[in-house]
Amino acid sequence: MLLNASEMSRLVRTILSFWSTSLATEFEYKLNFLIELISTIGNLIGSIFILSLFYNDGHTLGGWTWSSALVVLGMYTILEGFTTIFLQPNLSRIVRHVQNGTLDFVLLKPVSSQLWLSFRLFSPWGFPSLLCGVCLIIYGSIKNETQFFSSSFLISSLLVFSSLIILYNIWFMLATTSIWFVKVWNVNEVLRSTLVAGRYPISAYPPILRVIFTFVLPIAFLTTIPAQGILGIASIDWIIGALSITLFSLFCSINLWRYALRFYTSASS
Amino acid sequence: MPLITTQNLSKSFLVGDKRPGLKGTLKHFVSRKTRLINAVNNISIEIDQGEMVGFIGPNGAGKTTTLKMLCGLIHPTNGHLNVAGYVPQRRQHDFLKKITLVMGQKQQLIWDLPPLDSLKVNAAVYGLSNEEAQRRIEELSEMLDLGDELTCPVRKLSLGQRMKAELLASLLHRPSILFLDEPTLGLDVNAQVRVREFISNYNNSFGATILLTSHYMGDITSLCKRVILIHDGTLFYDGMLEDLITKLSPCRSVRLELTEPQPVERFLPFGEVVHHQKYLVRLLIPRAKLTSSLATLINSCSVKDLEVSDPPIEKLIGDLFKSGQTPL
Structure with a gap:
């Protein structure tokens, strides 16, 4: 459905007002600000340290060099940031x-209602992760001598964007199930823990896990394939696969939400 | 043509049926039993534009479920609904801009921020310009007697102040149809009166149609000429409040204070004698004979003081529901 100019401006104003009130709420609690900042920096240092352990004696991980594995970690860190900024605060709130x-x-x-529930809240504490993720990707790409602004830039941007959309859709669909099951906190926690697998290239895992992380929980499309896109080594089949999964998951999340609302009974007064 | 129409509106829910205790909990966890609840049964009503209608009934009668169906929040199991030419459950944006739902027990204001921040969000959502939003906030806050409260975090406001701010937030887009679900719940008497006055003013100023549920009969008697009574999801009565009182209580209570004692036989021809003391008599006189009876009593019984009243409406309606009568 296409929006006209005034509808679009209403939408932009609405989202801006959402985020400004969200920020104002976050800043109401000063101590929380400090705790979140320390936790973000601590997490990041931990991630780089763990990855470095795999490489400090000259090993490679699933055929990926240290610098190219940093691009995968960078993608994962970006997704972590995105999760902290939007997914965690908004989709947990649905329950x-x-x-x-x-x-x-x-x-x-x-x-x-899907837009409201997905973007109503905005947590600034994911920005350090987002920034560090971008830095890791730039650093890894330079080390790999990747041509940044080449023709593959558009494809890699598209793959990064589609990984964000796929992740969002998985979260949103899980949150949607709360219409039937009400308490689905645990599912979100399990998902977040599983996504940790995306820190490392998918080829580093045993074959059975590779199949699961590609076709059941599409973790490969969240970090490894976008990283391949950035490094200019993604095959056309995987690119088409990633874009198809993005569109399919978007279609599913929109329609599942519409369908679920027919079963919404509202809490009693 | 009526603004709100429902035809044979029904809603049933499946609810869990669990026995108490650990054994019941485990049994319920392994094999979940449910039962069907008919929250609303074949309700047909029509409400005209500008009407203020009281929607009353005991807890669990189906009032809130009906309101939520009228708002489009829940889908009816059966029947037809039409609100201002829209099918509510489609929740078209033009429809949502015309209505509002205020729930006394739930709040939409952002807890940690002042109400003005929530109002800013609502203004953006409803596409109001900053100037228009400011003008409406000033107008409504004056009607609601809200001032500094708008810049104080919601969590610091009293229940009454919060309810007034909730009303402001719900009415900023100037809806023409208001669904008010116990808007005075938990408020003290003064705050209740102020909220009632505001609702009445809003109705007069903007010609809004209002459907109000409340367990405080004061809200209903002071705001609504027409009432709809619902019990166990079934329509009991739909008509004027005055007619309902007449139906439920065909007699009026008359209290006489006398200068000289009179025998009880003097009063028997006028109606039922409820209480008889030396100088004090209480009678129940049929409404049709009230004026003539009072005139005769004043002329013949040396009356020092006289008081005519109706039995409390809460009692009348409570008795009606308890008696399990068929719909009126």
Whole structure:
């Protein structure tokens, strides 16, 4: 559905007002600010240290050199940042909305409820991860002598973008199930733990896990394939596969949400 | 043409059926038993534009479920709905801009921020320009007697202040149809009166159609001429509040204070004598005979003081539901 100019400006204003109030809420609690910042930096140092352990005696991981594996870690760190900024605060909130019946207020607003629930909150604490992820990718690419602004730049940007969309869709679909099952916190936790596997190239895992991480939980499309795209070594089949999964998952998440709302009973008063 | 129409509206839910205790919990976890609850049964009503209608019934009667179906939040199991020409459950944006739902027990304001921040979000959501939003905030905050509260974090506000701010947030887009679900819940008497006055003013100023549920009969009697009574999901009564009182209580209570004692036989021809003391008599006189009876009593019984009243509406309706009568 195409939006006209005034609808588009209303949408942009709405999202900006969402984020400004979200930021204001975060800054209400000063100590929390400090704790989140320390936790982000600590996580990042830990990730680089673990990766370095695999390489400090000259080994390679699944055929990936240290510098190219850094690009995979960079992708993972970007996804971590994206999760902290949008997915964790918003999609975890859906469960609470369903439990408390406050989803009513969202459904009564003249904006897409999926858009509201996905972008209502904004946590700035994911930005250090996002920035570090980008730095790792740039560093790894330079070490690999990748031509950054070549023709593959568009493809690699597209693959990075599609990995964000795929991750979002998986989270959103899981959160949608709360309409039926109400409490689905654990599913989100399991998902986040599983995604940790995306820190390392998919070829570093045994064959059975490779199949699972490609066709069941598409972790390969979240980090390894975008990293291959950035390094200019992604095959056309995988690129088409990644884009198809992106569109398919988007289609599923939109329609699952619409379908689920037919079963929404709202919490009792 | 009515603004709101429902025809044979019904809603049933499947709810868990669990026995208490650990054994019951484990049994429920392994094999979940459910049962069907008919929350709303074949309700057909029509509400005209600008009407203020009281929607009353005991807890679990189906009031909130009906309101939520009218808003489009939940889909009816059966029946037809039409609100301002829209099918509510489609939740088209034009429809949502015309309505609002205020729930006394739930809040939409951002807890950690002042109400003004939530109002800013609502203004953007409803596409109001900054100037228009500011103008409406000033207008509504004046009607609601809100000032510094708008810049104080919501968590620091009293329940009454919070409810007024909730009303402001719910009405910023100036809806023409208001679904108010216990808007005075938990408020003290003064705050209740102020909220009632505001609702009445809003109705007068903007010609809004209002469907109000409340367990405080004061809200209903002071705001609504028409009431809809619902019990166990079934429509019990739909009509004027005055007619309902007449139906439920065909007599009025008359209290007489006398200057000279009179025998009880003097009063028997007028109606039922509820209480008789030396100088104090309480009678139940049929409404049709009230004026003539009072005139005769004043002329013949040396009356010092006189008071005519209706039994409390809460009691009348409570008795009606308890008696398990068929719909009126």
